Amino acid sequence: MAREGLELELRAAIHAAASEGVLTLNRQIQVKTNGGFSTVGLSVRPLPGPDRDKLLLVSFQDIASPTARPKRSRAAKPAELGRIQELEHDLAYLKESHQAAIEEQQATNEEIKSTNEELQSTNEELQSTNEELETSKEELQSVNEELITVNSELQRKIEQLASMQNDMKNLLDNINIGIVFLDQHLSIRSFTREAVRIYRLADSDVGRPLADIRPVVAGEDLLVAAQGVLDSLIPYECEMQIDGGAWMLARIQPYRTLENLIDGVVLTFTDITERIKAVANRDALELAEGIVNTLREPLVVLDGALQVITVSAAFYREFQVTPEETLGRRIYDLGNHQWDIPALRSLLESILARAESFDAYVVEHDFPNIGHRRILLNARRIVGRIGEPQMMLLSMEVNAS
Numbered sequence: 001m002a003r004e005g006l007e008l009e010l011r012a013a014i015h016a017a018a019s020e021g022v023l024t025l026n027r028q029i030q031v032k033t034n035g036g037f038s039t040v041g042l043s044v045r046p047l048p049g050p051d052r053d054k055l056l057l058v059s060f061q062d063i064a065s066p067t068a069r070p071k072r073s074r075a076a077k078p079a080e081l082g083r084i085q086e087l088e089h090d091l092a093y094l095k096e097s098h099q100a101a102i103e104e105q106q107a108t109n110e111e112i113k114s115t116n117e118e119l120q121s122t123n124e125e126l127q128s129t130n131e132e133l134e135t136s137k138e139e140l141q142s143v144n145e146e147l148i149t150v151n152s153e154l155q156r157k158i159e160q161l162a163s164m165q166n167d168m169k170n171l172l173d174n175i176n177i178g179i180v181f182l183d184q185h186l187s188i189r190s191f192t193r194e195a196v197r198i199y200r201l202a203d204s205d206v207g208r209p210l211a212d213i214r215p216v217v218a219g220e221d222l223l224v225a226a227q228g229v230l231d232s233l234i235p236y237e238c239e240m241q242i243d244g245g246a247w248m249l250a251r252i253q254p255y256r257t258l259e260n261l262i263d264g265v266v267l268t269f270t271d272i273t274e275r276i277k278a279v280a281n282r283d284a285l286e287l288a289e290g291i292v293n294t295l296r297e298p299l300v301v302l303d304g305a306l307q308v309i310t311v312s313a314a315f316y317r318e319f320q321v322t323p324e325e326t327l328g329r330r331i332y333d334l335g336n337h338q339w340d341i342p343a344l345r346s347l348l349e350s351i352l353a354r355a356e357s358f359d360a361y362v363v364e365h366d367f368p369n370i371g372h373r374r375i376l377l378n379a380r381r382i383v384g385r386i387g388e389p390q391m392m393l394l395s396m397e398v399n400a401s
Contacts, residue, residue: 012100013044178269
C-alpha cells in the first residue's frame, strides 16, 4: 500500500523497531506523488505495553521544500542539483536497506541454525526413541514367544487332564465297586453309581452330610467307623449282607491328597457274593467228600442243577462206570438214561423247591454190564451259609434181583 520511495524505508524501520527496539525519527524520504516527489518525515516508535501486545506507532509528516537561494553568477543548474540529491538519497537508502537486509538475513540464519539444532536434537531423540521401541519390540516378541510356549504347555496339560478325567470316569464306572468320597466333616464329595446299592444317593446329594442319607444296611454303623478312621488313620474293614441277600466287603480308608495330607475318608463297597458262595460250596463239597469217603454204599452228591459233583467209590464199583462218564453230568443223563424217571425227577426237584427229603424210593432197572437191580434211594438237601440250596446227597441201597 506504500507509495514509490516509501516501501523499503518503511520496511527497514518497522523491522528495526520490532526486533531491536530502534527508534526511527523524522527520516526524510522522497515519496513519489502526483506529478513529482514530496519530502515526508517517517517516524516509527514502539508503544509501551505487555510484550504479547507489542505495538508500533508509525507516523508521517510533510516537510516543506527549502526556499530557493538567490542565483549567483555561477550557480549550478537546478536539474543537476536535484539529480545529485536524489542520487545521494538513493545511495544512503541503499546502504541502510542493505544493512537492514544483512541484519535480517543474519537473524534469519540464526533462527534457521537454532531450528536446525532443534531438529537435530529432535532427530536424535526420535532415533533414541526408535531404538527403545526396537528393544521393546524384541522384548515383546520374546515375551510373546514365551507366552506361546506356556500356552502350548498349558493346552497339553489341559488335554492330559481331560484324558485322565475320562479315564477316571470310565474306571469308576466299570470297576463295579461302590465308592463314596467324604470330606473331613463326613460330607459327600462324590460317589460312583455302585454306591447306590448301599446308600440311596442322587447327584443333588453332593455336599450333604452322609448322616442325612439312610443306608440300606441294618446293624452296621459305618459313620462311626468312618469317624474312627478319620481320627486314628487306621483302616476299617467288615463284611455285611444287604437287601436281596448280596454280601458286601466294606472298607474305610483315609483320603490323602498329593501332599500326603488327610482330607477325609474313602468308603468302598465290593460285591463278594460269588466269593461267599464259592467258600460255601467249597465247605459243603469238603463236607460231602468227607461223608462220601466214610460210606461203603453208593452215594451221589448233586448241585442245585442236579449235576453230579462227586460220587463214592462204591458207586463206580457197583455200576461199573468211570469218572469221565459221571462227573459234571446231570443225573438224568447218566448211563443209558436209566435215572431219567419222571417220578424221581419230580421228587428231586421238589426237594430243591420246598426243602423236603425222601427215603426208600424204589427204582428197578436193567443196567448195562450188571443186569437187573432193585435200588432204594434216600435224598437229603444241604443248605449253605447264605440261605440258598447248595447240594443234595443221594444214597443208594442196591439189591440184586
